[in-house]
Amino acid sequence: MTAVVIDGREVARASRARTAQRAQAFKDQHGHAPGLATILIGNDPASEVYVRNKRRLATEAGLVDVHHHLSADVAEETVAQLIDDLNADVNVSGILLQLPLPKGLDRAGLIDRISPAKDVDGLTTVSQGRLARGVSGLRPCTPAGVIELLDTAGVAIEGAHAVVVGRSELVGHPAAELLLRRSATVTIAHSRTSDLAAVASTADILVAAAGIPALIGRDHVKPGAAVVDVGIHRTDSGLIGDVRFDEVSDVAGWITPVPGGVGPMTIAALLSNTVTAAESLTR
Numbered sequence: 454m455t456a457v458v459i460d461g462r463e464v465a466r467a468s469r470a471r472t473a474q475r476a477q478a479f480k481d482q483h484g485h486a487p488g489l490a491t492i493l494i495g496n497d498p499a500s501e502v503y504v505r506n507k508r509r510l511a512t513e514a515g516l517v518d519v520h521h522h523l524s525a526d527v528a529e530e531t532v533a534q535l536i537d538d539l540n541a542d543v544n545v546s547g548i549l550l551q552l553p554l555p556k557g558l559d560r561a562g563l564i565d566r567i568s569p570a571k572d573v574d575g576l577t578t579v580s581q582g583r584l585a586r587g588v589s590g591l592r593p594c595t596p597a598g599v600i601e602l603l604d605t606a607g608v609a610i611e612g613a614h615a616v617v618v619g620r621s622e623l624v625g626h627p628a629a630e631l632l633l634r635r636s637a638t639v640t641i642a643h644s645r646t647s648d649l650a651a652v653a654s655t656a657d658i659l660v661a662a663a664g665i666p667a668l669i670g671r672d673h674v675k676p677g678a679a680v681v682d683v684g685i686h687r688t689d690s691g692l693i694g695d696v697r698f699d700e701v702s703d704v705a706g707w708i709t710p711v712p713g714g715v716g717p718m719t720i721a722a723l724l725s726n727t728v729t730a731a732e733s734l735t736r
């Protein structure tokens with residue numbers, strides 16, 4: 454193995470510690486801590502685990518945990534009303550609507566109902582527009598975590614060729630935007646890219662966010678490249694990513710493991726966004 458393994462758990466722990474300090478400073482000044490509201494609809498087991506972890510780490514960072522669990526057959530107006538109430542609640546600075554939503558609910562409509570000032574997932578049309586324009590706003594958590602991992606590892610982004618594999622609204626597309634803002638030369642590859650290995654192997658920074666287990670192998674990686682694996686897949690032999698860790702770690706310069714890479718960073722970015730939202734709302 455030649456690659457430096459970037460320890461996302463450690464970087465996330467340090468990030469959460471900084472967030473906890475900011476939350477305490479906010480509380481000292483305003484008399485109450487920033488609040489994170491989580492909305493979970495239905496009983497998807499993976500979503501339940503994610504939300505539980507977000508709430509636990511929010512509490513550990515000193516944030517106020519506000520949780521709403523609605524049944525899968527809830528009326529859309531009920532969800533909309535809840536979001537309106539949370540938008541108006543001065544004790545709530547961040548609102549997270551856990552995805553995916555049960556069938557029948559208008560995902561885009563409900564996301565856009567969240568006040569952009571409290572959009573700690575960075576998924577509203579306004580937040581995405583701000584990102585595309587390069588003006589300040591709340592950034593999507595997983596892409597923000599990817600950038601923080603690269604920065605912490607000392608990977609140079611400016612001037613680098615970054616290839617993002619995947620163009621999803623949640624990860625691939627905003628990750629490409631953030632890298633572009635940091636002056637990388639950015640290529641987005643996707644399911645119709647004709648020769649993925651040819652494109653990916655020119656990357657100095659390769660972000661794998663296709664949602665396909667073990668898609669990226671040795672042939673996709675330029676020697677010395679930084680490889681960030683956003684994929685997470687449950688298999689009989691445990692969690693794996695979009696990257697074949699064992700073979701890629703022989704050629705890459707840096708690599709993030711799964712688990713313990715990007716995953717913990719996503720929650721750390723969510724908590725940081727919540728404090729940022731609280732600070733902006735009271736400014």
Ligand code: ADP
Binds near residue numbers: 620621
């Ligand atoms: P996530 O939001 O978790 O990154 P999605 O499953 O929503 O994942 O999106 C997967 C993205 O990956 C899509 O943009 C899709 O075009 C892209 N993708 C799927 N298959 C491939 C492939 N073989 N090569 C490159 N990109 C792919």
